[in-house]
Amino acid sequence: MVRASDRSELKRAVLTAPLWMQSTKGSSRQIAETVGVSQSFVARTWRELTEPDRSVEAVRALLGEQHMVLVGFAVGTAGSCLVLNPVRAARVRFAAGLSIISKRRVRGILAADLLRSAPSASGAGNPDRELWDLLASNGHRLDEAIVLVSGDFAVPPGLEPAVRVPDAWLWQKLVAALDMLPEVPTGEHLADLEWRIRRWYHGGRTPFSWTVDRKHTTSAEARLMDAAEPWTVLAEDVLAAIRQGLVDGTFSGESEISLGKLSRLLGAPVRDVRSAIRALTEDGLVTAARSDSVVVRIPTLDDVTETYMARRALGAIVVRAASRWSPEARVRVLKHLEELEDSVRRNDVARAHHLDMDFQIALFESSGLNRIPAIMETLTKQAFMHFAVLGARYTFSPKKILEQNTAIFEAIDAADLRAATMSWQAKMEDGLSYLAQHIKAMDQQRSAEQQTPETAASWPHNAP
Numbered sequence: 511m512v513r514a515s516d517r518s519e520l521k522r523a524v525l526t527a528p529l530w531m532q533s534t535k536g537s538s539r540q541i542a543e544t545v546g547v548s549q550s551f552v553a554r555t556w557r558e559l560t561e562p563d564r565s566v567e568a569v570r571a572l573l574g575e576q577h578m579v580l581v582g583f584a585v586g587t588a589g590s591c592l593v594l595n596p597v598r599a600a601r602v603r604f605a606a607g608l609s610i611i612s613k614r615r616v617r618g619i620l621a622a623d624l625l626r627s628a629p630s631a632s633g634a635g636n637p638d639r640e641l642w643d644l645l646a647s648n649g650h651r652l653d654e655a656i657v658l659v660s661g662d663f664a665v666p667p668g669l670e671p672a673v674r675v676p677d678a679w680l681w682q683k684l685v686a687a688l689d690m691l692p693e694v695p696t697g698e699h700l701a702d703l704e705w706r707i708r709r710w711y712h713g714g715r716t717p718f719s720w721t722v723d724r725k726h727t728t729s730a731e732a733r734l735m736d737a738a739e740p741w742t743v744l745a746e747d748v749l750a751a752i753r754q755g756l757v758d759g760t761f762s763g764e765s766e767i768s769l770g771k772l773s774r775l776l777g778a779p780v781r782d783v784r785s786a787i788r789a790l791t792e793d794g795l796v797t798a799a800r801s802d803s804v805v806v807r808i809p810t811l812d813d814v815t816e817t818y819m820a821r822r823a824l825g826a827i828v829v830r831a832a833s834r835w836s837p838e839a840r841v842r843v844l845k846h847l848e849e850l851e852d853s854v855r856r857n858d859v860a861r862a863h864h865l866d867m868d869f870q871i872a873l874f875e876s877s878g879l880n881r882i883p884a885i886m887e888t889l890t891k892q893a894f895m896h897f898a899v900l901g902a903r904y905t906f907s908p909k910k911i912l913e914q915n916t917a918i919f920e921a922i923d924a925a926d927l928r929a930a931t932m933s934w935q936a937k938m939e940d941g942l943s944y945l946a947q948h949i950k951a952m953d954q955q956r957s958a959e960q961q962t963p964e965t966a967a968s969w970p971h972n973a974p
Contacts, residue, residue: 520545520547520551521555521558522624523545523547524541524545524547524551524552524555524556525555525617525620525621525624525682526618526621526622526624526625527541527544527545528541528614528615528617528618528621528704528708529618529621529622529625529707529708529711530711530712531544537774537777538552538553538556540774540775540777556617559617559682559683559685559686560683560685560686561683563680563683563686565673565675565680565683565684566683566684566686566687567687568672568673569656569658569672569673569684569687569688570686570687570690572656572672573594573656573687573688573690573691574690576596576656577596577597577692578594578595578596578597578656578691579594579595579596579597579691579692579695579696579699580592580593580594580688580691580696580699580700580703580722581593581594581595581645581648581650581655581699581721581722582641582644582645582650582719582720582721582722583619583641583703583719583720583721584640584641584663584717584718584719584720585622585623585626585710585717585718586626586663586717586718587626587717588626588661588662588663588664589623589626589659589660589661589662589663590620590622590623590626590659590660590661590663590681591641591657591658591659591660591663591665592657592658592659592684592688593641593645593650593652593655593656593657593658593721594655594656594657594658594691595650595651595654595655595656596654597692597695607689607690607691607692607693608688608689608690608691608692608693608696608697608700609693609697610778611697611747611777611778611782612693612696612697612700613685613689614777615700615701615703615704616685616688616689616700617682617685618704618707618708619700619703619704619707620681620682620684620685621682622707622710622711622718623660623661623678623681623682624678624679624682625711626661626678639664640717640719641719641721642665642666644719644720644721645721647837647838647841648721648722648723648838650721650722652666652669656672657669657670657671657672658671658672658673658674658675658684659671659673659674659675660674660675660676660677660678660680660681661675661676661678699722701747702720703720705750706718706720707720709861709864712861713849713853713858713861723842723875745786745789745790747776747778747786748772748776748783748786748787748790749790749795749891749895751772751775751776752767752772752796752804752806752895753894753895755767755775756806761806764805764806764807764808765805766800766803766804766805767803767804767805767806768802768803769783769784769787769802769803769804770802772787784801787804790804791804795888795891795892795895806895809896809949810949811946811949811950813896814893814896814942814945814946814949815942815946817889817892817893817896818893818938818939818941818942818945819942820889821886821889821890821893821938822934822935822938822939824882824885824886824889825886825934825935825938826931826934826935827879827882828873828874828877828879828882828883828886828934829873829877829918829921829922829927829930829931829933829934830927830930830931831877831878831879832873832876832877832878832922832930833922833925833927833930834878835876835877835878835922836876836878839872839875839876839878840876840923842872842875842876843869843872843873843876843919844919846865846868846869846872847869847912847915847916847919849865849868850862850865850866850869850908850911850912850915851912853865853908854908854909854911854912857908858908859906859908862908862911862912863894863906866911866915867890867894869915870886870890871883871887871890873918873922874886874887893941893945896945906944910940914933914936914937914940915937917929917933917936918930918933918934918937921933
């Protein structure tokens, strides 16, 4: 007979699985296999979250009266907090309720509260104060906000939470109310937040705060109101799953990856995966093999040279424009740089790789330009996909990445446009040289003998 304490820990493992599983798998079967329980146990655990509760009904009533969207989230040792703000656009422009994928993401985000009492969560920082500072800096007002808190999470004087949930398990039940949020633009926000929460878990679970960048959201909402498709929030998951599969050997360059396998891996309908693949194909990140499969081409030296030269040229324009960044944009870029510095101290190469991408994307967005940042983000993703398809490992020095990014940041901060441009170009040249070196080595070995999965796994990885 299973003891109540053991059953509670198994339920905790089921709910927190999306945070610690290697890839973003979400079906009951996949979680059951990972945790080591039956599929019915997972289904029952999820079903318990929908049982009637007074607090949940109060939140559902509020969301039924107002059209709200998620703008802030924090988790610390004392509790968690969700902040919802009204959307100014007409309600009829938005899809009613969250998609299946977004509901799954809400479950994972709420589950972070089950981990806040862990010993490793007692790091430095004040998530209570940081959340409110971030909301203010991004222009989010609180006079009409719906604030939901768990435990003893502190709110500013005069702000009354709509609901304060004392128990971390009751907090999980909010999924039955939050599913009333509109898919657009909430789905896009949840995709970003889930990704960052997963990294928070693997990065040591120090106090965490997140808010929606209001400037970015305004343009994103306008774009998504006219193209509100479920695959817009799935494309990043598909890309991450393919990239991780290439690194761990599940997939290999030039081999076909079936849409059915991606559908099972992500717990998403094949039709949505197909639409996501179509978007990734248009960006040159994958190639459609047939109607039911894709391939990721092994890059040639010409491929990577073209990508890096484009990044070198357009990036020079971006870093010069970034010298006019706003105080808020500067803070966001600096935060990624400080997190990168922390990963160097820990010698966490994989985390440094992700933080380098975060730093670059934040830098692009800080430029205030309209078209180039999106192009640069796609080119950067192409470069990181090139690394993955080689089957390489993350061995580019985190210290070198930190030195490069620090030089770029300090030059922009000093409005030294020449130094900023030269630092960016040097970073691109180092990356191209590093990757070209290993492509040449791989080509030499392939010409001598057929490459095996074991040798594929031995190539270094993670150019900037």
